Every structure is written in C-alpha cells, then in structure tokens.
Amino acid sequence: MSILLPTNLQQRPCHSLSPTTPLISPSPSSSAFFSPATRRRCVRFVTSSVASLQSSVAIGSAPAPAAVVVERDQIRLGLPSKGRMAADAIDLLKDCQLFVKQVNPRQYVAQIPQLPNTEVWFQRPKDIVRKLLSGDLDLGIVGLDTLSEFGQGNEDLIIVHEALNFGDCHLSIAIPNYGIFENINSLKELAQMPQWSEERPLRVATGFTYLGPKFMKENGIKHVAFSTADGALEAAPAMGIADAILDLVSSGTTLKENNLKEIEGGVVLESQAVLAASRRALTDRKGALNTVHEILERLEAHLKADGQFTVVANMRGNSAQEVAERVLSQPLLSGLQGPTISPVYCKQDGKVSIDYYAIVICVPKKALYESVKQLRAVGGSGVLVSPLTYIFDEETPRWGQLLRNLKL
C-alpha cells in the first residue's frame, strides 16, 4: 500500500488534528447538514467529503518518516494492554512456549524469559502502531484493521505474520434495514441513491477516518461525509447522526440488534491479528532480526500444528508399497509430505510375520471425519487421533519472504 500522508501529519493521532492541520479538511457544504452541536464535534474531530480528501491526502508521493533507531539493548515487543486482543495475544505466545511474565496487571512492561533480549510493552493497539512508526517499539501484535488505519500505508511497517488466528473480524459499511434503505443491498445501489448530493452527502460515522475515505474514493463514490465516534457507532443512524456506519463486524449481532445490515461490496478490509515490525528496527537494530526469526519459527510451528491432527491407523497389506498406493488413492490421506508406513510385526505359531502396516498421517482438523471415512474405505482399522503441538518445517516460508522484503 502506498497511500501516505505528508510527513508532518503521519504520526499524529486523528483526534488530535486541529482544523489548521487537516488530515481531511472539513467540507463547508457537508457540515451544513449537521446540527450545530454535531457540527462542532465533527470539526473538532475529523469530517470530510471525498472531494476535500483528494486535495489533502498525497497518494504515494510522501516519503516514509524517519523512525529514529535509538541505541538500546532490548528488543521491544508491543502487546495490546486492554480489550479483546490482550488475553489472546498472551495466550498465543504461551502456546509457542513464550511465557510473558507480568508482575501485576498495572505494570506496562514485562519479560519473556525465553527471549532474554526482548521486553514486552503493553500499549493500546493504536499506540502500538504509532510507536512502531516512531521507533519506540520494534515489534507488535495488533489487528490488521488498526495497523492499516494508523499505519496509513507507511512503508516502514512490515507484516511479519499476517494470520495469527485470532481477532477475526471485518471492517464493513452498514446501513439501516428500514426506511429509504429498505431495498438497498449493495454499495452501488447506495451510491446511486438520489438523496446524496454535494449539499447533502451520505453521512458515515466511523472510527476509521483514514480507511473510510480511502475506500470511498477508490470506489469512485462522491458526496460522502465522515464523522468520528469512539464507540457504540451502531446507534448513530437511529439517532439521526449518520446515514451509515463503517465499523468492525464479527458475529454480526450488534448490527442485527440495531436494525442495520451489511451491503454487497461494502467490506473494506478482512482483519485478524498480525505480527508487525518496524523495517528500520529489523535492519538497523542489533538482535532484532534474530528475535523475529525465533518468534516467527515458534508461531509458524504452533499455528501450522494447530489446524491438524495426527492420525494413526493399521492396515492389512502385502507390502508397504501396496499399502502406500491404497492410502494415496484417497485425496485426504497424503499427509504433509506423504504417509509414513511402518510394518507391524506379529508372532504367530512361533513365526514372526508382517500382515499389517501402521500408517501415520497429519490431517486438517476440519477434514477429520472425511479422512477417517477414506481410511476405512481402503481398509484402515484401529484409528487413533491425537492433537499435534508443533510442526517445524525445514524453514519457515515467511522468513524467506521477510528477508526478501528487507532486501537481505
């Protein structure tokens, strides 16, 4: 992504922007629509029309800001200090045998004994992104939504692992399922509604004041005005503050309970937790690359194993080759590289013979029952299933990608 703000604005939190340093300049025509109180709030926060956005956001032209690599011995990993991601991030690290030792919940720094050169700093997710950019953190675990919103396409931010398997949600436009929106079911239909004009734009309430206008602009939607709110956005349409909202959706319950619906083409971003890093830290800070390699290896080994079971079964056969051919005739039974097949030695009437072979394969958890059916179909019996803890590949694929990204 290469949408960048002018350097002097890049690290400013949206809510601290004043009208004199507009991230998105307030549109006089759109603000005319709001009540005086709302208008005051919108101007104090960030309000825009897409047209005004075009003139104030430089697309792909501004250089990345220079994050300062200050001399220090410890690598800093930012973890969410609160909210739904906090516990999940710590649990994930624990599953990778990285135990975060926090003396008490109000202490914002912690250690991971397994990574002696690394400190954990607990921060709000958006502050993790800001501090990666400012050089105060080197690594961080946050949702892709937060990284994209507050990172604003800055090229110093690198996604080291893009799928940590928690915090799944998507950023989506939602509109009321009643009134003038009753028969509107797509972004195209929403954009084409005759109600929106320069004087009376579609009003969207969101906490995503960077991604929202960018999405509208990319979709060629004019006559949109954004206003921000910090929570309970779903109430905005019913309160008459906005026509639509742009917010995170997971189960969809909050939308449903507030008589709102998503629309086709209205998903701005699919999100889950990611491991992000500062490019500058990885290239310039001693030890950072080794630390990220170790974390990545552990994460990949755990996350790959997490989706799999080990399946062991016995199968009657004349040779390992013949059993292998039968097993490999089934689409779900090829394992990671292929089945491991070992002879089972039986003693009968004082004679040792091989009538059975034991086969060992990994199967995706989701396909377990199908796999068992396929095993039975080729003569498998006595099927044992056990969880897998780690799968260490020869090399982690994401490590190669990271080195290429860093041009190392």
Ligand SMILES: Nc1ncnc2c1ncn2[C@@H]1O[C@H](COP(=O)(O)OP(=O)(O)OP(=O)(O)O)[C@@H](O)[C@H]1O
């Ligand atoms: N409903 C959800 N289901 C799953 N993940 C979500 C959901 N809402 C948010 N997330 C993910 O969790 C991250 C943190 O959200 P959370 O609500 O815990 O904190 P926040 O929104 O930053 O803080 P707050 O809600 O207190 O202002 C989000 O950036 C997103 O990646």
Ligand SMILES: O=P(O)(O)OC[C@H]1O[C@H](OP(=O)(O)OP(=O)(O)O)[C@H](O)[C@@H]1O
């Ligand atoms: O689709 P659902 O599973 O219902 O989840 C969606 C809700 O979760 C988030 O809110 P959160 O709980 O973080 O509250 P907030 O508005 O205070 O941030 C998000 O902002 C939605 O309101």
Ligand SMILES: [Mg+2]
């Ligand atoms: Mg929230």
